[in-house]
Amino acid sequence: MRVHIDRDRCTGSGQCALLAPEVFDQADDGLTVLLAPEPPEETHDDVLQASLTCPTQVITLTG
Numbered sequence: 001m002r003v004h005i006d007r008d009r010c011t012g013s014g015q016c017a018l019l020a021p022e023v024f025d026q027a028d029d030g031l032t033v034l035l036a037p038e039p040p041e042e043t044h045d046d047v048l049q050a051s052l053t054c055p056t057q058v059i060t061l062t063g
Contacts, residue, residue, distance in 0.1 A: 015050060023043055
């Protein structure tokens with residue numbers, strides 16, 4: 001799995017960082033920071049949930 005975030009559209013709700021803190025964090029400006037563009041397999045379910053929960057749908061998953 002590969003993860004991409006469109007930071008230009010991110011509103012900083014923080015749901016992704018709450019659901020998958022190993023993969024997402026929030027910068028000082030509140031916007032999402034991607035910690036692991038290719039997250040470990042054991043986090044894939046959490047990353048998928050974060051993607052589905054994102055209110056602005058800025059998380060793209062491939063592979």
